[in-house]
Amino acid sequence: MTGEVWTQLSSAITGLMLAWVMFQQYFPTQLRGYLEKYSQKLIVLVHPYIHITFHEFTSERLKRSEAFSAxxxxxxxxxxxNAKKLKAEVAPKGQSVVLVMDDYEEVTDVFNGVKFHRSHREIITEKYVEHVLKEGKEIAVRNRQRKLYTNNPSDNWSGWKSTKWSHVVFEHPATFDSLGMETKKKEEIKKDLVKFSKGKHYYAKIGKAWKRGYLLYGPPGTGKSTMIAAMANLLDYNVYY
Structure with missing residues (x-):
């Protein structure tokens, strides 16, 4: 039974190849153009979905695309x-296992109740793509390994790969839950920090620099550094010293 199926399939493929060769040789160029034009229209009617490709590397020195990463x-x-096939990747230092889509796997995404249909072209090419890039960047920030940066002496700024900053992994365990502070004041500060972190567009709208300052004072051992660590862990921010 299997042999008969393969024989029929081979015959069909051979017939299609022969028909294509005859089409290329004997049909006038102008007629072929018309057929290809209207066949494309027919395909659009049968498969009316938009296809957008993002390449992993840009043409500029094969730099990895930020859009692709997002x-x-x-x-x-x-x-x-949603995916049925996943593959596991171990995070740096073996801290956890990250599940990602397996090769050639597909997932269906719905945005504002629509899919990649040509009737929703404006929503897809503008709002949806912007949504994906924004969400992807925010996910990268949330998942990144926070770092503690220290300013280097000026004599290290020259030379190959010079930099004003060096860093180590920031692993301070402090959180607002572990801070010894009046509950009302603690919640007030947390609310203010979260409001600030979500206010980038507001600051840009009113023409002000997106920054927030806190003055911590007191003798050693009163929790100033712990407070900074709790802020960094709450907002997923790096620390610069």
Whole structure:
């Protein structure tokens, strides 16, 4: 039975190849153009979906595309809910296992109740792509390993790969839950920090620099450094010293 199926399939493929060769040789160029034009229209009617490609590397020195990385983060966060085939990757220092989509796997995403249909072209090419890039960047920030940066002496700023900053992994365990502070004041500070972290567009709208300052004072051992660590852990921010 299997042999008969393969024989029929081979015959069909051979017939299609022969028909294509005859089409290329004997049909006038103008007629072929018309057929290709209307066949494309027919395909659009049968498959009316938009296809957008983001390349992993840009043409500039094969630099990895930031848009591609953001989309990859977005898909990775959604794939654990919808994808049937996943592959596991170990995070740095073996801290945890990260699940990502397996090769050639697909997931379906819905945005504002629509899919990649040509009737929703404006929503897809503008709002949806912007949504994916924004979410992907925010996911990268949330998942990144926080670092403690220290300013280097000026005599280290020259030479190959010169930098004003060096860093180590920031692993301070402090949180606002572990801070010894009046509960009302603690919640007030947390609310203010979260409001600030979400206010980038507001600051840009009113024309002010997006920054927030806190003055911590007191003798050694009163929790100033612990407070800074709790802030960094709450907002997923790096620390610069």
């Amino acid at each position: 989309i990859q983060n977005y898909l990775s966060s959604n794939s654990t809910k």
